Amino acid sequence: MSVRRLAKVQPESFAFSEATKAKCDWWIAKYPAERKQSAVIPILWLVQKQEGWVSEPAIRAIGELLDMPYIRVLEVATFYTMFMLEPVGTTALIQVCGTTPCMLRGSGGLMKVCKDKIGPKDTLSADGRFTWQEVECLGACVNAPMAQINDYYFEDLTPDAMAQIIDDFAAGKSPEPGPRVDRVNSAPEGGALTLTDPTLYDGSAAKPIAKLPNSEPVKAPA
Incomplete structure (x- = not known):
């Protein structure tokens, strides 16, 4: 702590x-x-x-x-570390996850981009618009590496993607949050890989439930 x-x-x-x-x-x-x-x-x-x-x-x-x-x-x-006790960037507070899944997937490269473009971590940038931090797990491990920027998650990041996001914020744009690969939320990249048969969901494959043995009501003894 x-x-x-x-x-x-x-x-x-x-x-x-x-x-x-x-x-x-x-x-x-x-x-x-x-x-x-x-x-x-x-x-x-x-x-x-x-x-x-x-x-x-x-x-x-x-x-x-x-x-x-x-x-x-x-x-x-x-x-609570969610409360900032010092002034942070007026444009973007970038919190890069550095816990094991993100670290193994390249969060170190994201932090290097932040350092090169913004300056040392936990320090307000020279223009007062940006701050970046290394934080513990943000709970989006399947989308590693990721970062929370202001109120939103930016996931499946690469150093190039992080650099572009920072440039977009600096230019007054509002980058779209979410994954940076072909997936919806935390679904598999490219779409679902299992349970894709539509008959699983439209009822056409449903079968009547067989009557179980000994399923007659039990009568209480006289």
Whole structure:
């Protein structure tokens, strides 16, 4: 478990936007009044979606909103790695999976592209638009190597594909998420290889179920 600390440079203040505050109120209303602190994780996420990261003033504001001690909000924010504690790229946060399946399928090459195009990992790019990280398993092993970029998965990547995705984001485009090979989600490349007979699904191959022996109702003794 890595040590996670707040950024050294912090904004002077934080304010919920009108839209964020409305969503926070919606989450709080899902819990009994005495349990509203249970909304801390979704509210931290809403703040991150608003600001791009979670600052110290935001943590204090969440504590006030939930009548929750500041240290308790800080504990949650520092425990879950999905919460960014330092500013990240305004255009793209690229999280490259480095766990065994992705590593064996070439995630090291993806990280090299990120380093060459963006700079060191966990560091904001010079123009402030990009950040990349190496992360643990993102649960898409069959589509390795892959990366999560902002909110979406980009899968079956090659170094060339990763370079093109970064260039597209830099040009203001919105690259299509998903596999970069001929497959749907995590289906086999090129389409299904088994259970392809249509009669398996249209009912034409169905046979009546034979009557099982001793299937007559058992009568209770007199």
